[in-house]
Amino acid sequence: MTTVSPETEKKLRDAMERLLAGKSKRTDGRLTKANLHIEAGVSRATMNRATEVIADWNASVGTEPAPRDAELAGLQATVTELKKSVARLREHNSDLERRNRAAVTVIAELNAQLQASRGETPIGTVTPIRDRAARRRR
Template sequence: MSTSPAVEKALREAMSRLITGRPQSTDGKLTKENLYREAGVSRATMNRATAVMAEWDVYVADHGRRTKGESKRDTEIAELTAKLRKKTAQCTELQHKLEAAATVIAALHHDNEALREHLASRDGGGNVVPLARPRGEIHDPP
């Protein structure tokens, strides 16, 4: 038993709406349940439309069950995930550099303190004396 041309037309229009991501009465997922609900026919009537069901099966086999909107969304998610992964790697690299710089600064601070102590023990005052006057200085400071 076959279906009427009107039923086949309704199913093809429903299939087109689902494929293009413009459903009118379903959530838009590419399922047979959405196809017959979108077309406004029963599941049994849909199953009797063998030509339309063959077209549906070929489309789903070729393109999967994702709509164009879902495919676009998934592509955007994949791109954003890749960007996030790259930025996370950059942040990790910068964190390592920051930690290395902090270690060097701490070592330099320790060396500076040791030198000050050495100078203090050597001349008794611990004052650092400049070797030359800065440029532009005309007279001795008070």
């Protein structure tokens, strides 16, 4: 038997409905009794006297997933996927940068060969890079 006024019971039931729907107004939305009494705007002692409301609360919270918790899990999964995507994109970017450097080197070498075959004086000088092992042997 509820030993609270009908107005208090209505406040508690309205607060319970908002919390279960994930639409809290005064709290962080977690499904706790502390949030229930704060959301309803009544004291903890008053809430504890509303035995029928507490029984309904316990039945609801024990069987349904918390909307806020489900949203949080979804956001965490999204963050995990985005982190994986960023890692893949960084790896792809590094690969493209390596390919670009290799292409620039090949183009410079081909340009030097073309100028040499035409008997043109190169604008710049292409100096071959000596092998490190060859330098060590000296």
